[in-house]
Amino acid sequence: MFDDHPRARQRLTDERIIWMTTVTADGAPQSSPVWFLLEGNEILVFSARSRRLANIAANPRVALNLDGNGRGGDIVTIEGTARVVPEEPPAFANAAYVAKYAEAMTRNGWTPEQFSELYPVAVRVRFDRGRAW
Numbered sequence: 001m002f003d004d005h006p007r008a009r010q011r012l013t014d015e016r017i018i019w020m021t022t023v024t025a026d027g028a029p030q031s032s033p034v035w036f037l038l039e040g041n042e043i044l045v046f047s048a049r050s051r052r053l054a055n056i057a058a059n060p061r062v063a064l065n066l067d068g069n070g071r072g073g074d075i076v077t078i079e080g081t082a083r084v085v086p087e088e089p090p091a092f093a094n095a096a097y098v099a100k101y102a103e104a105m106t107r108n109g110w111t112p113e114q115f116s117e118l119y120p121v122a123v124r125v126r127f128d129r130g131r132a133w
Helices: 006-014 051-058 095-107 112-118
Strands: 018-023 029-034 037-039 042-047 061-066 076-084 121-132
Touching (some): 006 121, 018 051, 051 121
Antiparallel strands (some): 018 029, 037 042
C-alpha cells in the first residue's frame, strides 16, 4: 500500500508517532498515540496490557493516522485489521524497532529490555485501505 504515494510511505517509515483508534465496548472511538514500525503492508505496535487490547479483541477494525502539516496537507490515514501476535519476539529482539526508538527509550530511562517489559504485547495491523494527500 502507498507504493504510488512515496511521500506517505516515507512518512510511515520515518515518523515516530501514529495515532491508533480502537473502539470501546460501548462503541466509543478511543485514540492513542503509539510507537510503530512499518513492515511491508503491516504496522507493528508494542502495547502495554491495556484497554486497547480488549477493544481489539472485541472489534479488530482500527484506524491509524499520522499528524498532518497543520495546513490540511501531508495527511496519511489507514484503516486496518488488528491482531495480537503472542508469538512475536519482544521489541528488544526487533533490531529495526530498537534502532528507530533507541533514543526515545534512553530519554525515558529505559533499556530495550525494560521497554519490552512495559510494552510486552505485539499488535500487528494489516492495511485494508489507506488514503494520503
